Amino acid sequence: MSDGGNFDVTINGVLIAQNKAGYVPDSTTPKRSHMSGTYTPTSTGLHELKIYNYRNAPRTALLNYIEDILLVPAGADLTIDPSNISVAAAGSATLTLDLGPAHAGENYIILAGASSSPNFMLDGVLIHLAYDFIFQYSLSNKNTAMFSNTYGVLDASGQATATFNTFGALPHLMGNNYSFCGLGLSSGGVRPITWASNPVLLNMIP
Amino acid sequence: MKKVFVGAGLSVLLLVLTSSSLFAQATASMVANGDFEQGVLNEWTLYGNNNGQELTKYQVLPSVTTWCNKWRPGSNRGNGGIQQDVYMIGGVPYQFDMDIAIKCSC
Numbered sequence: 001m002s003d004g005g006n007f008d009v010t011i012n013g014v015l016i017a018q019n020k021a022g023y024v025p026d027s028t029t030p031k032r033s034h035m036s037g038t039y040t041p042t043s044t045g046l047h048e049l050k051i052y053n054y055r056n057a058p059r060t061a062l063l064n065y066i067e068d069i070l071l072v073p074a075g076a077d078l079t080i081d082p083s084n085i086s087v088a089a090a091g092s093a094t095l096t097l098d099l100g101p102a103h104a105g106e107n108y109i110i111l112a113g114a115s116s117s118p119n120f121m122l123d124g125v126l127i128h129l130a131y132d133f134i135f136q137y138s139l140s141n142k143n144t145a146m147f148s149n150t151y152g153v154l155d156a157s158g159q160a161t162a163t164f165n166t167f168g169a170l171p172h173l174m175g176n177n178y179s180f181c182g183l184g185l186s187s188g189g190v191r192p193i194t195w196a197s198n199p200v201l202l203n204m205i206p
Numbered sequence: 207m208k209k210v211f212v213g214a215g216l217s218v219l220l221l222v223l224t225s226s227s228l229f230a231q232a233t234a235s236m237v238a239n240g241d242f243e244q245g246v247l248n249e250w251t252l253y254g255n256n257n258g259q260e261l262t263k264y265q266v267l268p269s270v271t272t273w274c275n276k277w278r279p280g281s282n283r284g285n286g287g288i289q290q291d292v293y294m295i296g297g298v299p300y301q302f303d304m305d306i307a308i309k310c311s312c
Contacts, residue, residue, distance in 0.1 A: 011302075041298070051288050055279050057284075058280070062308070068303075069304045070302070084243065206248070
């Protein structure tokens with residue numbers, strides 16, 4: 001590639017995003033940019049994501065920075081920020097449901113699982129959580145200090161914000177990944193499920 | 207989001223979950239350590255020529271300093287990258303987003 005190549009992003013060898021902005025002459029402050037793309041895998045499983053930085057030999061002072069990388073199901077209803085919590089100290093992650101005004105006033109619950117696999121189908125609803133101890137724990141401890149505001153009513157915009165808190169160092173959880181998923185619950189005593197969100201992943205890191 | 211029609215209550219759901227009606231499905235995942243905010247390259251694997259690559263804190267905006275994966279593609283550097291395997295569901299569209307910054311006093 002000629003002067004100007006910075007990053008190519010591929011999944012399974014398919015180019016999904018490219019930046020060819022090249023260098024910024026006399027730049028004393030960085031030129032920030034955003035790359036985006038979509039990809040629909042044909043099969044389920046592990047897929048190879050690669051971010052490639054091209055050589056730009058003449059520009060010896062050129063610096064390319066990657067700030068943040070995100071890959072989520074398109075049109076995701078549930079997001080998490082940050083997606084990593086250090087096991088070395090107390091930490092928290094914000095879970096945001098955003099289903100739009102059409103869902104204002106609906107009941108929701110956000111549950112967790114030690115894994116998102118195997119997940120399960122219930123009467124046509126694919127719930128991206130394993131039914132395990134963490135699932136049961138998050139259900140039993142909804143709206144507690146650890147799982148704050150994980151059960152409630154969507155606001156006028158169809159949104160809700162919940163928080164997962166660790167409250168201290170948890171070194172034994174190093175390397176674990178936890179999944180979260182939001183469910184819609186109808187009003188009334190039996191609270192039938194009305195929708196299921198995409199899953200999000202929380203990584204426990206050093 | 208999947209609109210559904212379910213006649214079971216949440217308490218009933220938990221009973222059903224223990225029944226044989228469950229079956230394993232595929233799962234989804236996101237990029238791990240996509241923000242480098244712990245200052246380590248965990249979950250990523252370097253490939254190609256990664257000479258000059260490092261993790262560093264960088265002021266991308268006057269008021270924003272963040273961990274970044276820095277590359278220096280000049281001279282004999284560059285032509286390398288980072289990679290990781292992500293679990294994805296077949297037939298489901300995924301959105302990729304990446305913030306970058308470029309600087310050169312050249």
